[in-house]
Amino acid sequence: AQTVTQSQPEMSVQEAETVTLSCTYDTSESDYYLFWYKQPPSRQMILVIRQEAYKQQNATENRFSVNFQKAAKSFSLKISDSQLGDAAMYFCAYRSAGRGGSEKLVFGKGTKLTVNP
């Protein structure tokens, strides 16, 4: 079974600074997707960024980028120019690419990010 580990329960960053959230995963599969989700205090989970395992290039979405190290099974999220609105729980998630099209997500425990003004 796949597992996702987020070793940082809490992180804090100053506004306008850069922060990196860590995520490691364990799988025997070669084809899969990785995601970072953000869950603000309002509780609506939203997708921040996604990475296909077959792509070597790291995904980027505006101020958010990932460092995907497939051999090391590592998938970290970098947030640049942090804003107060980035404060939230961040979840790393794994999804198999096969399995009959199932979209089951395996989540890490989450990292609570605080942004200080």
Add this chain to the structure above:
Amino acid sequence: KAGVTQTPRYLIKTRGQQVTLSCSPISGHRSVSWYQQTPGQGLQFLFEYFSETQRNKGNFPGRFSGRQFSNSRSEMNVSTLELGDSALYLCASSPGTSNSEQFFGPGTRLTVL
């Protein structure tokens, strides 16, 4: 386009009762997944439906069940509620095609007393 809606948003039940939660996916989405979120266990996958068929199921007891209707709306039912069933129940919908993005609803907060 309206997002994923879940009803009710909050629910209080007592042990032994049963409860039904509803999820209306985004229009045109055919896949609905359910997750349980608790402080101790985090986010855990319950089940997934695609075109009225259960496509995948997590490791939850048989007290947890679900179904999907022809309009893609989904319900999950928990029978004989236990204190440990208190959680935020999230549903997510997607078109169901390969590589499609899932969109989450706001959740239903269930409290079992």
